[in-house]
Every structure is written in C-alpha cells, then in structure tokens.
Amino acid sequence: MKEAVGEKIVMLNTMFLQTSITHLFILLFILPTISTAYFSDFDIKDCDYGEGNYIKGSQYHQNLELLLKNLSNSNLDLPEKGYFEDKQGSFNGSNQVFGHAMCRGDVQLPEDCRRCLKHIKTEIGKLCPNKKNAAVLYDHCFLRYSNQNFFGKPSGTEQSVNFTATIPEKEREEFVKVRSNLFSKLLKYATNGSSSPSFFANDKSKVSSNLTVYGLLQCTKDLSKEDCHACLKSEIEKFPVFGAYRTGMMSLGRSCFIRYQNHLFYQENNPQPPPPIPPERSKGNAKGKIIGIAVGVGLFLVSMMFLLWFWRNKKNRQKWRRMKLLNVSIPTRHNMSGDSQNDGIKIAGIEHLSLKYFDLDKATDHFSKKNIIGRGGFGYVYKGIQNEQEIAVKKLSSKDSLQVAGQLDKEVTLLAGLKHVNLVRLIGYCIEKNEMLLVYEYMPNGSLETYLFEPNSDKKVLDWSSRLNIIEGIVKGIQYLHEDSRLKILHRDLKPENILLDEDLTPKITDFGISKSSDVNQTRGSVTTNIIGTGGYMAPEYRFNGQFTTKSDIYSLGVMLLEILTSIRWFMHNNNPQIPNLRSYMSSGWKDATLEQKLAKIECESYTKAQEKTFKNILDIAMLCIENDQDQRPKISDIRESIKLSNDSSFKKRHMTPIVKSCSQAEEKIDESTSQKATSETLRNLQSIQISREMNDDTLR
Structure with missing residues (x-):
C-alpha cells in the first residue's frame, strides 16, 4: 500500500515538474517578444543629422564595433545607472567615435535596461547602415554615436x-x-x-x-x-x-x-513578485517528494506572475498606436573630402563653388558686427564686398556642428542645381578652419517681412503695384520648385522672412536648409518626425501629423498672400491654440468686410478698377490655399494661371483714374473721426485680437 502511494506521489511530482518546465520554456520564448514590444513602441531613426559614411572593415568601423560591444559588456555598470558614455580611437583622430546610450528613468534596472540596449545596439546598424553619425530613439531607451564630440552639447x-x-x-x-x-x-x-x-x-x-x-x-x-x-x-x-x-x-x-x-504610459513603482516561501525540511521520503511538488508549483506560479506583469505592460502600451515613422532625404548625398585646415573641405560635384575662408574674412572686415544684416536659425548673415561685388555671407553656428553641416550640404546641393530669377543665387560655400559659410548674392532691400510689418523701419512702404509684382514673383518661384526644376522641391518654410528683395524689389526665395526633394508621389506625400519650420505658416497636416506634400507649401503661400495684401500678421493667429482653423476663424467676419476694409491702409496710395478685380481674385485664392483639407487647395500651376499679372498692362497704367483714395487730397480733408466711422466693427475686431509680437518667440526652427 505504501509503495503504491509512493509511486503515485512520484508520478504526480514528475507531472508537475514537467508542466512547470513546459511553462518555463514557453515563457522563455514569449518574454523576448513581450519585452521587445515593451521597449520599442517607437523605433525612430535619426540618420541624417551628420555627414559621411564609413566603409565596412575600416578603422572607423572597428572603433564603432568596439564602442557598441562595450555597451553590452557585463563588466560595465550601465544597466545599474542607466547611462553609458564612451569614445574609441586615437585622440583627435579622423576615425574617433563618440557614443552614449541611456534608458528612460522609469525603466527597471538592470535587466529591462540591458534588454532594451542590447536590442537597440543590433538595430542601429540596420536602420542607419554605414552612417558615421546616427541615433535610434526608442520610447524606453536610445543610442547615439558620432565622429564628432557631442558630449555636453545640447541638441534640441x-x-x-x-x-x-x-x-x-x-x-x-x-x-x-x-x-x-x-x-x-x-x-x-x-x-x-x-x-x-x-x-x-x-x-x-x-x-x-x-x-x-x-x-x-x-x-x-x-x-x-x-x-x-x-x-x-x-x-x-x-x-x-x-x-x-x-x-x-x-x-x-x-x-x-x-x-x-491621458493614460498611464510609464512604469510606476510596481512591487516585484515575492519569492516562494522555502518549505521546512522533513525526514520522510514522501515529504521530500511533496516538497519537490511544491517547488515545481511555486516555479510555475512565479513564472505566471512574471508573464502577467509583462502582459499588463504590453497592454498599456497598445493604447499608443505603433508608428514606423518615415524620413525622406535628398536623393543624392555628396561626400565631403579635403583638408579643412588647408584648402578646405569640398563637396563632391560642386568643387568649383568652394571659396577660401581668408577671402571671405577679408570681404566682411573679419566678420565685423557692423556688417551684420540678418540672423537666422543657424547663425548670422554678414554683408561683404568681394571683387567689387556685394555679397551676403551666412556664417553657420558651430553649436551643433553636425546639424549645421547637414543644413549646409543640403542647401548647397539644392541651390547649385536650381536657377531661377525668383530664387536667391548661391555664389559659393566654405568649410574651413572649423567654420561653415554660405555665400549668396546680396539683396539690398532685405526681407519682405520688414516691409510688411515694421512701419518704423527706414524702408519705404510698398505700393500696390510692387505688392502685386512680389506676389507674382513668389508664385513663379514656387512653381519652378514644384513643377519645373529637375528635382521637385518642397520648401517647407515659406514665409515673408524667407523672401528677399533686390534693388528692383524682385522677390527671391531663400533658406533651403530644411527643404526636401520630392522624389516620392506628391499626392500621397511623405511623413517625417523632424517637424521644423515656423508654426504659423505650417499646414495642419504637417504641423500635427508630420505629413508634407506640395500642398503644404501652398498653405504657407496662402498665409503669405493674406499678409502681403492686408499687412496683418495672420501667422500669429494661426499660431494660437485657441484658433484651430485659420480659415474658419477668418470667415466669420471676413465675408462682411468690404475690400477696402480688408486691404492694407497705404498712405496716399490708390488702386485701379483692374487692380481691384485682381485683389479680390488673390484673396479668394488665398482662402482656398488655407483650406484645412489639403485636397481642396489649388495646385501652384492653377494659381499661376489665375494671376499672370505681368501680362495685364492695366497694372502699369498709373495714369488711370483711381477708384479709391487711401489718403485725403489737398482740396478735401477727411477728419479722423469720419475715417474711423468708415471702418467696420468687423475689421476692427479682426485686427484688435492680433497676438502680440512676443509670439515670434514661439516660431519653431
């Protein structure tokens, strides 16, 4: 009888142990999948902020492999502290590699952090193959390496x-x-x-x-x-x-x-599952076997508790939709070569545009402050004189040298292949003595923004003919970028500040540092997570979802058209979170205002009957351009067809009798109170709620 009971106990013990082992094997297969989903809700690559590729097997590649190997070295204390920093290669050598990695602060150390970083280490080479500068950003950990020292240098x-x-x-x-x-x-x-x-x-x-x-x-x-x-x-x-x-x-x-x-996405301080209670020892053989059963059951329960814990984390993160975010770059990347300390670095294919730093330093009087004529997101612009020709030299900031190097390469590459009267002309570039410079033709009348919104400046007020000619030039330039150039270009940052005016007030589009070449289907568009530009001029689909097409530029054009004709900073209203839809906001009072009330008040300036018709047409087009639904916006060729102003001679006939006088003549005085009564309450409301100039600080670069 005792033997029968013993056999049953052994069989029961064996069965439980087999069940426990089976579940443990299942757990081993499931956990990697769960943990991968756990730390990779997002795997966003950032491969284009620096320049240059390494050759497989090269010294740089070997140094990079050593750096990545150290990342998973069990002797290092990274998983315990959640941050790793290392560099490999000879000091100041061209093959030196700098890298760091970090886990998010709520990730449990060390194991969860170790798993995330082990995975990201294997993925970065697949997502950014052969890149000398790369980063992969996960929701729970990230890894970045570069051929330049970025430690301690903040990057937005x-x-x-x-x-x-x-x-x-x-x-x-x-x-x-x-x-x-x-x-x-x-x-x-x-x-x-x-x-x-x-x-x-x-x-x-x-x-x-x-x-x-x-x-x-x-x-x-x-x-x-x-x-x-x-x-x-x-x-x-x-x-x-x-x-x-x-x-x-x-x-x-x-x-x-x-x-x-609006729901929990990070890890709170969840208590670890308690270890199984150690059973008391027993002298009897049967008790020993029962203990074995208890241990098996305990292992099974602990395994199931771990499985449940990981499953709950996975379920929480399923509420955040998984996104594989695309990033479209310029189709042709140019490798840089040369000695920056001597002849300077030259970009392959456009070496003839490379200029000497010594010559540009002399032309700008050693980059004197008195020669500063502008400031952009990447640095200052200086006026200079070289070979008796006025030039504008953009000196790119070295605060984030990798980012500005990418901007320089992109802008030089694009502008070198673009030639149009309404695009600023690139004269050359210089990469020498740790400086990065872009040289353009000089625009004596500065940017369109100062003419529209800075009445206290020393610039003259734009008359109606000049404004219409500027509109036509901008439209021509955009049509060239979208439809007529060899590379179809999406500018992505169209605004009055990026429209420069020459001595004849001919508009020229500038600042192509964040532009994209549209080698993709333009109707379907592209998606980016690198959302940079100026918030008030961004189309909603780009601003909120990262989607950009040619219709995104059309939206920016619409805001500009409104600003050119009204001299109201509509982009500020479009930057206001209280106004989610600029068109709907304007429509409430816009339709009740007369044309005279809508247009800018230009002292002593009049417009003709033909111009009045064109103003109405342009304002209608502008309202179509700022449609929230991008499919409702017109193409640039349709806009161009609608406002071929240069073919209408009536705009140049200044002797025609004006239908509106914007200021009083000598023989008829209009007092201020009468003028105020003539202005509708609707227009005053539109202008009175303009957001203050301080919102310029919210401009996104």
Whole structure:
C-alpha cells in the first residue's frame, strides 16, 4: 500500500515538474517578444543629422564595433545607472567615435535596461547602415554615436509625435491649465539636483473624475543642469502650438525628451513578485517528494506572475498606436573630402563653388558686427564686398556642428542645381578652419517681412503695384520648385522672412536648409518626425501629423498672400491654440468686410478698377490655399494661371483714374473721426485680437 502511494506521489511530482518546465520554456520564448514590444513602441531613426559614411572593415568601423560591444559588456555598470558614455580611437583622430546610450528613468534596472540596449545596439546598424553619425530613439531607451564630440552639447528635439484625438471641449481649458502646472512641477524637480535618476521626473495630475494627465521628461546625463533646464523648457513651451488640445504628445530629442498622455504610459513603482516561501525540511521520503511538488508549483506560479506583469505592460502600451515613422532625404548625398585646415573641405560635384575662408574674412572686415544684416536659425548673415561685388555671407553656428553641416550640404546641393530669377543665387560655400559659410548674392532691400510689418523701419512702404509684382514673383518661384526644376522641391518654410528683395524689389526665395526633394508621389506625400519650420505658416497636416506634400507649401503661400495684401500678421493667429482653423476663424467676419476694409491702409496710395478685380481674385485664392483639407487647395500651376499679372498692362497704367483714395487730397480733408466711422466693427475686431509680437518667440526652427 505504501509503495503504491509512493509511486503515485512520484508520478504526480514528475507531472508537475514537467508542466512547470513546459511553462518555463514557453515563457522563455514569449518574454523576448513581450519585452521587445515593451521597449520599442517607437523605433525612430535619426540618420541624417551628420555627414559621411564609413566603409565596412575600416578603422572607423572597428572603433564603432568596439564602442557598441562595450555597451553590452557585463563588466560595465550601465544597466545599474542607466547611462553609458564612451569614445574609441586615437585622440583627435579622423576615425574617433563618440557614443552614449541611456534608458528612460522609469525603466527597471538592470535587466529591462540591458534588454532594451542590447536590442537597440543590433538595430542601429540596420536602420542607419554605414552612417558615421546616427541615433535610434526608442520610447524606453536610445543610442547615439558620432565622429564628432557631442558630449555636453545640447541638441534640441528633432522628432515629434502628436495624437489626432483631442480632449472634449468642456474640459479643454482646465486640461491646458493642469498640463502646464504639471510640467512646471516636473521641470523644477528634474533640474533642481534632487531627482533620482538625475534629470528625470514623472507624475500625474487629475483634470476631472474622468481625465488625468500623465507626464514625463528627461535629459541626457552629459548635460549641465542649466542646459537641461533650457532644453526641456524650450520643448514645454511648444505645447500650446503642437500639443494644443491633443490627448498626447511625445518629443524625442538627442538631448532631452518629453511626453504626456491621458493614460498611464510609464512604469510606476510596481512591487516585484515575492519569492516562494522555502518549505521546512522533513525526514520522510514522501515529504521530500511533496516538497519537490511544491517547488515545481511555486516555479510555475512565479513564472505566471512574471508573464502577467509583462502582459499588463504590453497592454498599456497598445493604447499608443505603433508608428514606423518615415524620413525622406535628398536623393543624392555628396561626400565631403579635403583638408579643412588647408584648402578646405569640398563637396563632391560642386568643387568649383568652394571659396577660401581668408577671402571671405577679408570681404566682411573679419566678420565685423557692423556688417551684420540678418540672423537666422543657424547663425548670422554678414554683408561683404568681394571683387567689387556685394555679397551676403551666412556664417553657420558651430553649436551643433553636425546639424549645421547637414543644413549646409543640403542647401548647397539644392541651390547649385536650381536657377531661377525668383530664387536667391548661391555664389559659393566654405568649410574651413572649423567654420561653415554660405555665400549668396546680396539683396539690398532685405526681407519682405520688414516691409510688411515694421512701419518704423527706414524702408519705404510698398505700393500696390510692387505688392502685386512680389506676389507674382513668389508664385513663379514656387512653381519652378514644384513643377519645373529637375528635382521637385518642397520648401517647407515659406514665409515673408524667407523672401528677399533686390534693388528692383524682385522677390527671391531663400533658406533651403530644411527643404526636401520630392522624389516620392506628391499626392500621397511623405511623413517625417523632424517637424521644423515656423508654426504659423505650417499646414495642419504637417504641423500635427508630420505629413508634407506640395500642398503644404501652398498653405504657407496662402498665409503669405493674406499678409502681403492686408499687412496683418495672420501667422500669429494661426499660431494660437485657441484658433484651430485659420480659415474658419477668418470667415466669420471676413465675408462682411468690404475690400477696402480688408486691404492694407497705404498712405496716399490708390488702386485701379483692374487692380481691384485682381485683389479680390488673390484673396479668394488665398482662402482656398488655407483650406484645412489639403485636397481642396489649388495646385501652384492653377494659381499661376489665375494671376499672370505681368501680362495685364492695366497694372502699369498709373495714369488711370483711381477708384479709391487711401489718403485725403489737398482740396478735401477727411477728419479722423469720419475715417474711423468708415471702418467696420468687423475689421476692427479682426485686427484688435492680433497676438502680440512676443509670439515670434514661439516660431519653431
């Protein structure tokens, strides 16, 4: 009898152990899949911020492999601290590699961090093959390497993801207030030196019984406290423009990271499953076998608890839709070669445009402050004289040399192949003595923006004929970019500031640093996470979803047309989160205003009957251009056909009797009160709610 019972116990024990082992094997297969999904809700590549490719097997490649190997070296303390920094290669050598990696502050150390980084290490070579500068950004960890030392140098956000879903209207005001207060608190905590891990904070705030905001932010640990604060603050300030009333937003940068959501997306301090209680020892053989059964059952239960924990994390992250975000780059990349300390680096294929730093330094009087004529997102512009010719020299900032090198390469590559009277002409470039310079033809009348919005400047007021000629020139230039050039170009940053005027007030489009060549289907368009430009001129599909086509430029053109004819800063209204749709906002009062009330008030300037018809036509076209639905916007060729002003001689007949006088003649005085009564309440409302000039600080570069 005892033997029978013993056999049954052995069989039962064996069965439980086999079951436990089976489940453990299943768990081993499932866990990698679950953990991969866990840390790779997003795998966003950033391969185009620097220049140059390495050759497989080269010294640079070997140094890179050593750096990546160190990343997963079990002797290093990365997983315990969540941050890794290394460099390989001889000091100041051309094959030196710098790299760092970091896990998000809520990721459990060391194992979750180790798994994420092990995966990202294998993926970066596939996503950015043979790139000397590359980064892969996951939601839970990231890795970046470069052939230039970037440690301690902040680099702003390059990737943004915005939700299309919005907060219910009745909760929006409170939502914006709570979100702002939450991130103010997170920013203070992450940068006051008390956070753990450093430069990291996450928390939640309740908006209502049905709505909670969850927020998280973090900087790379190579930054100073001040640089971290500045990086995060600049991203938080974009919430009113890019986040607005969205249910969530994420910005993944090379130096800082922010995210908010209306559901839990980060790991709270979940307690680890308790270890199995060790059973007491027993003398009996049967008790020993029962202990074996208990151990088997315990292992099975612990395994199932781990499985449940990972499954819950995966389920939470399924609420955030998985996105494989595309990035379209210029089809032809030019390798740079040469000695920057002697003859300077030359871009292959356009070596003839390479200029000497010594000559440009002399032409600008050693880049004297008195010769500064402008400032852009990448540096200052200086006036110079070379060979008795006036030139404009853009000196690119070296704060983020990888980014500006990419901008220089792109702009030189594009402009060298573009020739049109309404595009600024590139004279040359210089990459020498750690300086990067672009040289253009000089535009004596500066930018269109100063003529439209700076009445106190010393520039003359644009008359109606000049404004119409400028409109025609801009349209011609865009048509060349979209349809007539060898490479079809999407500018992506059209605005009055990027329209320069020569001595005859001929408009010329400039600043191609963020342009894209459209080698893809233009109707379907492309998607990017590198959303940069000027918020108020961005089409909604580009601004909020990263989608850009030629119709995105058409939207920017529409805002410009309105600004040229009205001298109202409509882009500021378009930057206001309270106004989600510029066209709808304008339509409420626009239709009730007369043409005279809509147009800019130009002192002592009149327009003809023919011009009046054209003004109405252009304003109608502008309203079509700013349609929220991009399919409703006209093509540039259709716009060009509608306003061929140069073929209409009536615009040049200044002797024609004007139908409107914008100022009083000597024999008929109009007092101020009468003039005010003539202005409709609608137009005053439109102009009175203009957003202050300080919103220029929200312009996104």
